[in-house]
Amino acid sequence: MSHIAITLQASEEQTDLLIAQLSEIGFEGFEEQPAQLVAYIPEADFDETALQAVILPYGITYTKETIQQTNWNALWESNFEPVQVDAFCGIRASFHPPFTPAPAYEIVITPKMSFGTGHHATTSSMIRLMQDISFEGKRVFDFGTGTGILAILADMMGAAEVDAIDYDEWAVNNTVENIATNHTQHTKVWQADNLDAVTGPYDIVLANINLNVLLRFMSDMRRLLVPGGILLLSGIMPSDEEQILASAIPAGFSLKEKIEKNNWLALQLEANQ
Numbered sequence: 001m002s003h004i005a006i007t008l009q010a011s012e013e014q015t016d017l018l019i020a021q022l023s024e025i026g027f028e029g030f031e032e033q034p035a036q037l038v039a040y041i042p043e044a045d046f047d048e049t050a051l052q053a054v055i056l057p058y059g060i061t062y063t064k065e066t067i068q069q070t071n072w073n074a075l076w077e078s079n080f081e082p083v084q085v086d087a088f089c090g091i092r093a094s095f096h097p098p099f100t101p102a103p104a105y106e107i108v109i110t111p112k113m114s115f116g117t118g119h120h121a122t123t124s125s126m127i128r129l130m131q132d133i134s135f136e137g138k139r140v141f142d143f144g145t146g147t148g149i150l151a152i153l154a155d156m157m158g159a160a161e162v163d164a165i166d167y168d169e170w171a172v173n174n175t176v177e178n179i180a181t182n183h184t185q186h187t188k189v190w191q192a193d194n195l196d197a198v199t200g201p202y203d204i205v206l207a208n209i210n211l212n213v214l215l216r217f218m219s220d221m222r223r224l225l226v227p228g229g230i231l232l233l234s235g236i237m238p239s240d241e242e243q244i245l246a247s248a249i250p251a252g253f254s255l256k257e258k259i260e261k262n263n264w265l266a267l268q269l270e271a272n273q
Helices: 012-023 048-058 069-078 120-131 149-156 171-182 211-216 216-226 238-251
Strands: 003-006 028-031 036-042 062-067 083-085 090-091 105-108 139-143 161-166 188-189 201-209 225-236 254-260 264-271
Touching: 012 028, 012 036, 012 048, 012 201, 048 062, 048 238, 062 105, 083 105, 083 120, 090 149, 105 149, 105 171, 120 149, 120 171, 120 201, 120 225, 120 254, 120 264, 149 161, 149 171, 149 201, 201 216, 211 216, 211 238, 216 225, 216 238, 225 238, 238 254
Parallel strands: 090 105, 139 161, 139 201, 161 188, 201 225
Antiparallel strands: 003 036, 003 062, 028 036, 083 090, 225 264, 254 264
C-alpha cells in the first residue's frame, strides 16, 4: 500500500489545528518540522478536494509526493524517537536502548505505517487516563488499535482478555508483530471496520479514532460495556466535546474525566447502571 505525503508550509501555531483537521479526513501520520508539517495518508484514501477545503482558510501552500510501501518503513524508522509518558509507560523501537530508569511498563514496537507510536497527543493522553484505571482481570476492547500500543499496555497491566480490531490490514499485521515482540499473552486482533460482529461484554473499551467514527459507533460502544464499564476515547478536539457528549449522554454514558493536550482532547466516560 502506497502513501501520499503532503508537505504543508505551516507555522507552529497552525500545526496543531491542521493535525486535528487532517486526521478527520483520513491522514494518519504526521511529522512536524521547522515551519512545515508533513502529513501522510494511504493513497487509496486521499481526497485532494477535501485537503484543499481544510487548508484554504490558512492560505498556505503544499507539495505532494507518493511514497511506495517499500520506502515507508525506512522513512518511519528514521523519524521515530522513543517516547515516555511520565514514569508510567515508555515506548521505543527495538533499535533503541531500554529506558533508564525503567518506567513501570516498557513497550517495544516496530514503527511501521500504523498510527499510534505514542508521540501523538491522543495516544499519550489515552495512556495517561489508563494509568489511573485498574485493568487487573478485566475484559478490554481496543477499537482502532493501530500499532496495538493501548491493547498491549492493557495486557501488561493485567487484563484477562484484550480484543482489538482495525480496518487496515497493515495495522492488524503490525499489531500481531508487536504483540509477539512484547510477549503479551491475552491479546487477539482481527480486521474489521465496524462493531457488528463484536458482542462483548467488556469492562473497558478504548477508542482512539476520530470524531465521525466515535459518533457513528457511540451506541455500539455502550452496548459492548457492562454497567459501570469505562470508555476511554480520543481523536477529538476540545471544540468537539459538546458534540461528543450530546451523543454519549443519551447513549447511556456519564463524563468522569478529561485531558487536553496540544489542542487534542481525551475523555473518560462511564456506562450508566
